[in-house]
Amino acid sequence: MNETILLDPTAESAPAQRARLARPDSLDGKVVGLLDISKPRGNVFLDRIEEQLAGMGIEVMRYAKPTFTRVAPTELKQQMAAEVDLLIEGLAD
Amino acid sequence: MTTTLPDGLIVVAKADCPTCRLVEPLLPELDAAGALTVYVQDSAEYAAALPGTRHDHTLEHSWRLDTEFVPTLIRVENGQEVARTHGWHKEDWRAISGLPGLGEDLPEMRPGCGSRTLEPGIADELELAFGDVPLQSRQIDIAGADDPMEACFERGWSDGLPVVPPTPVRVLRMLRGTSREPDEVLGLMPPDRVPCTVEKVAVNAVMAGCKPEYMPVLLAALEAALDEEFGLHGLICTTMFGTPMIMVNGPIARAIGMNSGGNALGQGNRANATIGRALQLIIRNVGGGRPGEIDRAALGTPGKYTFCFAEAEDSDWLSLAQERGIEPGRSAVTLFPGEGVQGIIDQKSRDPESLVRSFALSLRAVDHAKLAMAGDAVLVVSPEHARVFIEAGWSKQRLREELEQLLLAPGKDLVAGAGGIAEGIPEKFRDKQVPKFRPGGLLIVRVGGTAGLFSAIIAGWAASGPVGSSPVTREVLL
Numbered sequence: 001m002n003e004t005i006l007l008d009p010t011a012e013s014a015p016a017q018r019a020r021l022a023r024p025d026s027l028d029g030k031v032v033g034l035l036d037i038s039k040p041r042g043n044v045f046l047d048r049i050e051e052q053l054a055g056m057g058i059e060v061m062r063y064a065k066p067t068f069t070r071v072a073p074t075e076l077k078q079q080m081a082a083e084v085d086l087l088i089e090g091l092a093d
Numbered sequence: 094m095t096t097t098l099p100d101g102l103i104v105v106a107k108a109d110c111p112t113c114r115l116v117e118p119l120l121p122e123l124d125a126a127g128a129l130t131v132y133v134q135d136s137a138e139y140a141a142a143l144p145g146t147r148h149d150h151t152l153e154h155s156w157r158l159d160t161e162f163v164p165t166l167i168r169v170e171n172g173q174e175v176a177r178t179h180g181w182h183k184e185d186w187r188a189i190s191g192l193p194g195l196g197e198d199l200p201e202m203r204p205g206c207g208s209r210t211l212e213p214g215i216a217d218e219l220e221l222a223f224g225d226v227p228l229q230s231r232q233i234d235i236a237g238a239d240d241p242m243e244a245c246f247e248r249g250w251s252d253g254l255p256v257v258p259p260t261p262v263r264v265l266r267m268l269r270g271t272s273r274e275p276d277e278v279l280g281l282m283p284p285d286r287v288p289c290t291v292e293k294v295a296v297n298a299v300m301a302g303c304k305p306e307y308m309p310v311l312l313a314a315l316e317a318a319l320d321e322e323f324g325l326h327g328l329i330c331t332t333m334f335g336t337p338m339i340m341v342n343g344p345i346a347r348a349i350g351m352n353s354g355g356n357a358l359g360q361g362n363r364a365n366a367t368i369g370r371a372l373q374l375i376i377r378n379v380g381g382g383r384p385g386e387i388d389r390a391a392l393g394t395p396g397k398y399t400f401c402f403a404e405a406e407d408s409d410w411l412s413l414a415q416e417r418g419i420e421p422g423r424s425a426v427t428l429f430p431g432e433g434v435q436g437i438i439d440q441k442s443r444d445p446e447s448l449v450r451s452f453a454l455s456l457r458a459v460d461h462a463k464l465a466m467a468g469d470a471v472l473v474v475s476p477e478h479a480r481v482f483i484e485a486g487w488s489k490q491r492l493r494e495e496l497e498q499l500l501l502a503p504g505k506d507l508v509a510g511a512g513g514i515a516e517g518i519p520e521k522f523r524d525k526q527v528p529k530f531r532p533g534g535l536l537i538v539r540v541g542g543t544a545g546l547f548s549a550i551i552a553g554w555a556a557s558g559p560v561g562s563s564p565v566t567r568e569v570l571l
Contacts, residue, residue, distance in 0.1 A: 003241045007230035007259045009250050009296040009378040011287035069327025069561040071286070 024086065027058050033084035035072075036064040042090040049088060098174065101128025102190060103167040105149075105160045108136035110206035112181050113164045119186075119196055126192055134163065134209040155210045156219040162205040166190070180205035217262050227275055228261060230296055245300065250378055252370065252398055256300035267295040270305030271312060279312070280319035283326035285381035289315070293379050294371070301371035301399075306349050307364055309569050310426060311371050314339045314401075317428040317567040318372065324562040328430050328554060329382035332391045335554035335562070337376075338431030339369055339401040340471075340538060342414035343424030345569050346403035353403035355542030358434055358473070358549065369401030394433045404538045405476060409483045413538045416489065417566040424569040429471055429536065430554040430562040439478070440546040445485045448478060449492060452548065453499035456529060459552040463507045463517040465527045469534040469553035469564065472496075475541035478548045489537050500529035531558050 024030060032053055034046045050060045061084055065072050072080075080087055102123055106113040120140050123129045132149040133139040140146045149155050158167065162179035168189050169175065178185035181203040187195045210219055220226055238244040241258035245251055257263065268275055268291070275292035282289040291312070298311055318325050318337050328335055341351055352362035360366065376382040384390060390397075406412045414425035437455045442448035452472060460468045474482075474492075482492055504522035511517055518527065534557055541547075554562050 003258055003260055004234060004236040005261060006233045006235055006241065006244070007228065007261055007264050007296050008233055009230075009259055009293065009300060009374070011282070011285060011289075011293070011379050011381065012231045067327075067556075067560045069324050069331070069556050071283075071326055 027053075027056070027086070030085040031059045031061060031083065033061045033063055033080050033087040035080065035087055035089035036062070037068040037089055037091065038065050039068045039090070045090045046088075097172050098167075098169040099128065099130045099145075100169050100171065101130065103158065103165075103169060104129070104131045105134070105155050105158060105163055105165040105167075105208070106131060106139060107134045107163040107206060107209060108139040110163050112203045112205045113139070115199060115203055116164055116181055116186075116196070119199075122192065122195065123190055126190065132158075151222070152210050152215070152219055153223050155208055156223055160208040160210055163208055164205055165208075217265050221261055221265060226261075226265060228264060228292060229276060229290075230264070230292060232261070249383075250300065250374070252373060252377065254398070256374070257302055259296045259299045263299045264292070264295050267299050267303065267305050267308065268292065270295075270308030273312065279315055282319070282375065282380035283382070284329050284387045286326075287379060287381075289319070289375065289379050294375060297374040297378055298367075298371045301374050302363065302367040303371050304349070304363070304367075307368050307371075309571050310339075310341060310345055310349065310364075310424075311368050313567045313569040314368065314372055314426045314428060315375065317426055317565040320428075320565040320567075322563045323428055323430075323565045324556075325376075327556065328562050329376055329380065330387050330389055331554065331556070332389045333555055334390065334392060334394045334432040334552075335430035336394060336397045336400060337372055338396060338429045338471075338551065339372065340413060340427045340429065341368075341401070341403040341424070341569075342406065342412045342419065342427070343569065344422070345424035345571070351403040353405040353540055357402040357405070357540050357542075365401050365403070366399050369396075369399030372401075373397060373399060394431075396431055396433065400431055402540060405540050407476075407479065407483070407539055410479065410489045410539055413536060414566060417564075419566060419568055424571075425566050426569060427536075427564055427566040429469070429551070429564045430557070431471065432468075432552040432554075434473075435550045435552070437548045437550060438546075439548075442546075443481065445482045445487050445492075445495075448481050449495045450499060452492075453496050456496065456500060456535075456550060457502075459529070459550060460555045461516055463511065463514060464555070465502070465507055465518055465522075465529050466531045466534070467557065468555040469530060469536070469557040471536045471538060471551040471553070473538055473540050473549040473551060475545055475548050476539065476543050477546050479539045493535055493537060496535060497528060497530070501526045502529065503527075533563075534558070536564060 036042045036046055053060050124143050129145045131140045131146040132154045134149055137148040165179045167177045176189045183196055183201050235244040242255045245256045273291045277291045278288045349364045351364045382388050404413055419425040439451040459470045504525045504527045507518045508520050508523050509517035
């Protein structure tokens with residue numbers, strides 16, 4: 001049997017690397033979203049971030065995923081994309 | 094691809110076939126009577142004197158003519174086959190050739206031999222070379238590599254153990270194990286959420302070491318794993334232990350030789366080992382769920398290599414699949430987010446009342462003795478333990494109900510801080526009787542060898558239920 005050709009077992013259609021969006025130069029005039037993924041005490045972290053951003057005069061919107069174990073529902077992703085310029089999410093406990 | 098057939102007569106032959114040798118002296122007579130093409134599968138010297146003889150060394154002509162036996166005699170008119178016979182049948186050869194005196198000295202009939210195109214291993218190679226094989230995976234040329242297995246390691250396709258190199262022929266054979274089309278998309282494979290086709294399942298099944306006949310079980314397991322209820326995305330990414338565990342019920346388990354008996358949770362059975370491994374390789378290779386990357390498990394579990402077994406079904410107890418709505422006599426897989434195996438050793442209980450208490454006490458350890466309604470669990474009851482219940486007339490359902498009663502606990506003992514242990518359930522449960530498992534969170538299967546008064550607990554993911562993962566059962570469709 002010819003073993004010099006193998007079939008790729010991976011999801012080859014996925015790009016190897018996804019380019020990141022450029023970081024904004026400033027938060028002035030931007031709306032920042034805070035996404036709670038619903039892990040315990042994530043709200044403590046995000047409350048503090050909100051406090052600091054608000055102190056800088058930046059508008060903050062709060063969101064929460066129903067559960068951390070699943071990707072965010074499409075409706076939530078669309079809502080956040082429509083309402084904010086940047087999003088911060090707390091990933092761990 | 095279509096080919097134009099040469100008009101006149103075609104004979105497909107093999108030099109080492111006695112019947113082909115028997116008819117060889119007749120071929121000049123056929124050639125003199127009209128156009129004759131002779132395709133010889135194994136030699137350049139058979140009927141070599143005739144102008145229409147071709148050594149079909151690649152077997153392409155034999156394959157395109159769909160040859161099953163040699164000799165085969167075909168008449169073609171206007172590019173279309175109009176008559177065919179195989180072996181030596183005097184009447185057929187005379188009718189097709191139009192030569193009424195053909196082979197007067199030969200016997201009435203002699204059977205032929207099998208065509209080389211159907212010899213083991215060759216048919217698949219020919220289909221790949223000349224057929225319309227719809228394989229779409231990227232072909233990777235590893236001609237420069239010393240060893241195909243090392244090439245697979247280097248590309249990151251392995252779980253740490255050697256994989257079978259996924260050559261096109263092996264993938265084609267694997268796809269013969271299912272009637273489903275290679276390009277059918279089974280769903281989005283987490284965590285990268287990319288379409289997972291039947292072909293990609295077959296490629297990874299080859300690497301895992303599966304036989305083609307395992308494909309229906311693997312495809313059912315994959316579809317169950319991709320069910321939204323199962324929550325595979327979170328299970329792959331969690332810092333906790335769990336991983337998809339496959340429990341198989343029904344006639345398919347016996348048909349493909351799965352182990353439900355001695356050492357069923359252990360090594361040594363090809364179907365158990367490779368079906369579970371194939372699912373893990375699909376998660377790794379198609380979904381991108383790799384440890385140290387998006388698989389964030391703090392410790393992991395050996396079941397992440399493979400975790401698959403069959404239930405030792407007993408007519409006195411409903412099978413897991415039947416309990417979960419599958420008709421008797423049908424085959425099914427149930428996916429569960431399993432951790433490791435915790436043994437229950439009770440060699441003294443001889444009545445169900447004692448043994449069920451043993452089980453309940455041991456089940457308290459799932460997740461943490463002070464946690465409740467967090468992780469599901471599978472209770473694996475060995476035949477010797479199951480006999481204690483069955484002989485006393487206890488059904489699986491009775492066993493589960495008794496366990497649920499015994500596993501109710503006063504909330505004050507479980508709340509955070511109780512017993513000097515910070516871990517525990519929220520304070521609001523202090524005055525309540527708290528069940529250990531959420532409704533439907535305790536599964537019971539009968540598995541194992543016939544000697545040994547041992548059972549086992551396989552704890553689930555501590556994020557069980559709608560918040561994370563629920564067990565999912567899917568019928569195996571053949």
